[in-house]
Amino acid sequence: MRYISTRGNAPALNFEDVLLAGLASDGGLYVPENLPRFTQEEIASWAGLPYHELAFRVMRPFVEGSISDTDFKQILEETYGTFAHSAIAPLRQLNANEWVMELFHGPTLAFKDFALQLLGRLLDHILLKRDERVVIIGATSGDTGSAAIEGCRRCENVDIFILHPHQRVSEVQRRQMTTILGENIHNIAIEGNFDDCQEMVKASFADQSFLKGTRLVAVNSINWARIMAQIVYYFHAALQLGAPARSVAFSVPTGNFGDIFAGYLARNMGLPVSQLVVATNRNDILHRFMSGNQYFKETLHASLSPSMDIMVSSNFERLLFDLHGRNGVALAELMSTFKATGKLSVEEDRWVEARKLFDSLAVSDEDTCATIADVFKRTGEVLDPHTAIGVKAARECRRNLSTPMVVLGTAHPVKFPDAVEKAGIGKALELPAHLSDLFQREERCTVLPNAIEAVQAFVAQHGNRGKPL
Ligand SMILES: *Cc1c(COP(=O)(O)O)cnc(C)c1O
Numbered sequence: 001m002r003y004i005s006t007r008g009n010a011p012a013l014n015f016e017d018v019l020l021a022g023l024a025s026d027g028g029l030y031v032p033e034n035l036p037r038f039t040q041e042e043i044a045s046w047a048g049l050p051y052h053e054l055a056f057r058v059m060r061p062f063v064e065g066s067i068s069d070t071d072f073k074q075i076l077e078e079t080y081g082t083f084a085h086s087a088i089a090p091l092r093q094l095n096a097n098e099w100v101m102e103l104f105h106g107p108t109l110a111f112k113d114f115a116l117q118l119l120g121r122l123l124d125h126i127l128l129k130r131d132e133r134v135v136i137i138g139a140t141s142g143d144t145g146s147a148a149i150e151g152c153r154r155c156e157n158v159d160i161f162i163l164h165p166h167q168r169v170s171e172v173q174r175r176q177m178t179t180i181l182g183e184n185i186h187n188i189a190i191e192g193n194f195d196d197c198q199e200m201v202k203a204s205f206a207d208q209s210f211l212k213g214t215r216l217v218a219v220n221s222i223n224w225a226r227i228m229a230q231i232v233y234y235f236h237a238a239l240q241l242g243a244p245a246r247s248v249a250f251s252v253p254t255g256n257f258g259d260i261f262a263g264y265l266a267r268n269m270g271l272p273v274s275q276l277v278v279a280t281n282r283n284d285i286l287h288r289f290m291s292g293n294q295y296f297k298e299t300l301h302a303s304l305s306p307s308m309d310i311m312v313s314s315n316f317e318r319l320l321f322d323l324h325g326r327n328g329v330a331l332a333e334l335m336s337t338f339k340a341t342g343k344l345s346v347e348e349d350r351w352v353e354a355r356k357l358f359d360s361l362a363v364s365d366e367d368t369c370a371t372i373a374d375v376f377k378r379t380g381e382v383l384d385p386h387t388a389i390g391v392k393a394a395r396e397c398r399r400n401l402s403t404p405m406v407v408l409g410t411a412h413p414v415k416f417p418d419a420v421e422k423a424g425i426g427k428a429l430e431l432p433a434h435l436s437d438l439f440q441r442e443e444r445c446t447v448l449p450n451a452i453e454a455v456q457a458f459v460a461q462h463g464n465r466g467k468p469l
Contacts, residue, residue, distance in 0.1 A: 001062050003030040003224060006321040007335065008328015015066035016126050019119075019225050020134065022205050022218035026332065029317055030224050036061035038270040043244045046235070051088035052076040054239075055232045058269075062228050067125065075125060079118045082107055084432060089114075089233045091240055092409075094379055097401060098394065100387060100409040101237045108176055109412035109432070110307070111259065112147035114233065115226035120151030120158070122225060123217065127157035134215045135463045136160040137204050139197035142169055143307050143411065145187075146176035148219040153182050158217075159463045161186045163197040163455065166447055172415055172431075172438070179441035183466040188458065192450030195300075200452050210456040212469045221258030222314055230262035235271055241404040244272050251277035251394035251407045253386040255308035257286060257315040259408060264319065264357070274403055277359050279393035281305045284362035286313055291360055293351040296343030304365045304419040305385040307411070323350045361393035365422075368392070372423035382429065384411040385419035 003018040004010075007028030013021060018030045046054055055076045056069075063072055080088050085105035092100050106113025127134060136158060138148055145162040152160045162177060166189035178187045190197050208216050221227065238248040250273060252260035260276055267273035280287045281303040289295040300311050317335060323346060324330045338344040345351070363371075371388040375381055383391065390407040398405055413420050414429040431438055448454045463469040 001064055002033040004033045004328075005030060006317050006328060007332040009332065015063045019122055019126060019223070020215060020217055022216065023222060027335070028328070028331070029222055029315070031318055031321060032062065035265065035268050037268070040244045040270065043235070043239070043270055047239045051232070051236060052080045054236055055080065055229075058232045058235050059228055067122075071125060075118070075121045079121055082117055083113070084434060089236050091237060091406065092381065094375060094381065094391065094407075097404050099237070099241070099404065099406045100381075100383070100391070101233060101406050102409045103233065104384075104409060104412040106147075107150045107434070108143070108146040109415055109435075110143040110147060111230075111408065111410045112143050113150065115229035116147040116151035116219065118151075118229045119219065119223065119225050120153075120155050123152070123158055124155040127155070132215070133157045133159070133464065134217045135211060135459065135469075136217050136219050137163070137201050137459065138219045139163045139194065139201045140169075140177075141165070141194040141306055141309070142173040143415070144220065146173065146180075149177055149180050149185055149187075151219075153180055153185060155184070159184045159186065159465060160219075161188060161459055161463075163188045163190050163200060165189070165193050165197055166191050168193060170415075170418075172417075174445075175438050175441065175443065176435075178443035178445040179438065181442065181444055185444075186458075186462055187445040188455065189445050189447045190450055190455070191447065196450050200455050203452055204456065204459075210460050211463070212460065214463060214469055220314070221256050227258060227262050227265070227315070227318075230259055231266045231269070234263050234266035234273065237406045238266075238271055238273070241406070244270070247272040247274035247403055249273070249275035249277070249394075249398070249400070249403050249405045251279055251390045251397070251405060253279045253305070253308060253390040253408060253410050254286060255280070255283070255310040255313065257313040257319065259410070261315045261318055267357070273357075275359060275397075275399050276357055277361070277390075277393045277397045279390045280360070280362045281308050281368070281389055282362060282364060283309050283311065285311065286316065287360040287362040289316075289345075290355065290358050293345045293348070294343070295338070295345060304368050304416070304422065305389055307386055308389070319354070320346070323354055359397040359399070361396050363389040363392045368419065369423040372420060372425065376423070376425050382413045382420060382425055382427065383409070384413040384416050386410045386416075388419075
C-alpha cells in the first residue's frame, strides 16, 4: 500500500515510512493512495470473528508489503490481549435500537488505547527490524498522553516525552502518565497551558536539529496508523447488529475528526453505514461546517468534555481532500486560504455531498449533564461526558428509527468525576481493578519552565534511554 499527501506535493510513502512520518513535507496529511474495498460476501464471512482476527482482515491491506501476515497477526493478538473485557469493544443497549460501543476497556480507559497500543507495537516491530531509534514528543491535555505512554512503555527503540500543562490536568489523568516508570518514559509538566505545550511540539517538528539526527515520530491523530486502527471497531459493531445485510448509523463524540473519519473510511471500504453524526461540545467548528458550510476558528472554551476542547480539527483536511476529488493542488490552495484567514467553506455541491452522510450537533455542558442524568435514571448506566454528548447528538439527529444507532463510548466515566458529579449522580465510581492502587503508586515527572530551549535541552539530555542523544 502506498500513501500520498493531501496537498499533492510530497513523496508517496509505504506503510513503514508513513508510520514514522509526522506531517507530509508539503504540510499535508498522509492518506492511502487507494482505499481497499471489501465485497458484501467478504464482510458477511467475518461475522463472529474475535476482535483481533477481524482487525487482521480489515487492516491487512494497509500494512501489506511492510509487515508479514504472521507478524501482524501476532502483534494484533498481543495488542488486544491487554484489554480488560474479553469482547474488547462490547455493545451495551441503552434504548430501542440504540447502543453504546464501549471503547474504554483498554489500559488507560479511553478509546485511544485501540490505536496507541497498536502503534507502540508496530513501532517496536519496525524499528527493531531497521535497527533504528526514534524519539516521540507529544502534548496532552489528558487522554492522549497516558495512552501513548502505555502504548510505548515496552518499546525498546523509542524514548517518549509527554508534555502536559503543570497542575492543569486532573489527578487521575496525571497519575495515569506519571506512575508508568521506565528509563524511556519522560513526563514533563510545563509551567504553561496546553496550547504552550502543543506549540513546543509543533516547533520541535519544524526544526529537529536538537535531536542530532534521531527521528521524531508523531503520536497524535495525524499519524495514519491511529486512524487505521479505529476503522476496525466500526466493522466489529456493525457485524454484530446485522451488517452487511443491514445498515448501521454511528454517533461519534469528536474533536480532531480522527475517530469519525475512521467511520467514514469504514463506509468507503464497503461497510453499510447510513449516517454519521458529528457530536461536539461548545467548541463546535465541525458542527459549524456540517450545519452551515462555515469552518472557522473561534476562541477556545473549557468544557466538561476536555478531550474535545479544540479550535481546529487536524484530521478534517483528510475529508476535505476527498470532497475535492482528491485534488492535492485544490486542497493546498484551500488550506493556505484557511491559514491566512482562519476560515474556509467549500462549493455548495461538495458540502451537499458531505451532508448526505454526516449530521451534527453541538451539545452544551448543561445538556451533557442532563443526558448523563437521564441515561442513569432509565438504565443505571453512568456515561462519561464525551459519550453523553454522543448520545444526545444521536437522539437529536437520528434519521431512521429502524436503523440501529451506535454511539461511540469514548471514555470510562471514572476519568471525568466532575461531570458525573455535576449530573447529580451520587454513586461513587470505582477505578477498575488494574488501576485500583493508582493513588498509591510512585510518580515521576519533571517540571520545566514554559520555554522551548529548556524542553529541547531536556530531550537531548535524556533521549537515549535516559542518556544523552
Ligand atoms: C480524544 C478523545 C475524543 C476525540 O477524539 P477525536 O479523534 O479527536 O475526534 C473524544 N472523547 C475522548 C474521551 C477522547 O479521549
